[in-house]
Amino acid sequence: MTRESAQAGITCPKCDGLSAPNQNFCGYCGAALNDSNRRRDYECAVGSAILALNSLESEVFYLLDILDVHCVVKERTKKGNPLPLEGAFFSEKIDTLHYIARRQTDPALQTRLQKIVSEARRLGDERNNFAHGLLWVDGFTGEHRRTFVRRGDSKGTDDPRPPELIEHVAFELTELALTVRDLAMELGGLERWEKFCDEYLEPIPALREKPAGA
Ligand SMILES: [Zn+2]
Numbered sequence: 001m002t003r004e005s006a007q008a009g010i011t012c013p014k015c016d017g018l019s020a021p022n023q024n025f026c027g028y029c030g031a032a033l034n035d036s037n038r039r040r041d042y043e044c045a046v047g048s049a050i051l052a053l054n055s056l057e058s059e060v061f062y063l064l065d066i067l068d069v070h071c072v073v074k075e076r077t078k079k080g081n082p083l084p085l086e087g088a089f090f091s092e093k094i095d096t097l098h099y100i101a102r103r104q105t106d107p108a109l110q111t112r113l114q115k116i117v118s119e120a121r122r123l124g125d126e127r128n129n130f131a132h133g134l135l136w137v138d139g140f141t142g143e144h145r146r147t148f149v150r151r152g153d154s155k156g157t158d159d160p161r162p163p164e165l166i167e168h169v170a171f172e173l174t175e176l177a178l179t180v181r182d183l184a185m186e187l188g189g190l191e192r193w194e195k196f197c198d199e200y201l202e203p204i205p206a207l208r209e210k211p212a213g214a
Contacts, residue, residue, distance in 0.1 A: 022162060023143050030140075038144045038163075042135050045163035045170065046146075049130045052173035056120060057090045059180040060097060063116075066188045073099040090127060094120050112183060119176050126169060133159060 009018045010033045017028035022038050025031065064070075064085055071082035073096040085093060094117055101113035133148035134156075149156040185193075 020143070024137065025140075027140070039135070039137075041163035042144060042146070042166075045166035046130050046133070046135075048170035049126070049166055049173065052170045052177065053090070053124065053127055053130070055177040056124070056173050056180065057093065059177045059184065060090075060093050060116075060120065061085060062189070063180050063184040063187070064093065064097060064100070066184045066192070067100055069096060069100055072096055090124055091121075094124065116176070116180055116183070123169065123173050123176060129159060130166075 009020050010023065011018055012026035012029060012031055012033060014031035015026060015029040017026055019025075019027050019033055024033060024038055026033055070085055072085060072088045072092045074092065083092075085096065088096075097113060097120075098117045101110055101117055104110040104113060128150070129146075129148045133146045136145050136147055137143070138145070146159040146161070147156040148159055181189075
């Protein structure tokens, strides 16, 4: 499909009626529109966003590990012991990073950490929307729409964003995950990796070269 035809809509193969590009069925006769990949577009976009959120959470966990933080800073405990970070909610990991950021004495590092915190909060706020939102298809027009019921709310809110905009959120999340990764590498991740190579990877060829039984 060319860009022009995508903007103009999809022509029905049965009645030649014109339908909006986000429809799966013809609005005039109900025939399936074979040019529409709308559902697949949503699957890819929402899936990408969830995977990117998971990467971000994993990188934040790694950064905290490099900063020698292993427990949730706030009051949540497990049988009276501080809650280990690994099983904590994403928001708790971010709250912990925020706490660590405020205690930094290096202003440049503090700024970088705080920027990560505010971006992660802004983008992470969508986690439940992407994980629990519903993709709803209008039976008459074939139009796709996402709805999300926030916990504690009585009715759902429409998320009118098309897959292209959700893909953009996924891109921003991946970008942030890479920023977190870079900082972690800078703060000791690289050193840890080199140490790992020295200790575990380098002896391997030497071990391989040893004749059997030596
Ligand atoms: Zn039609």
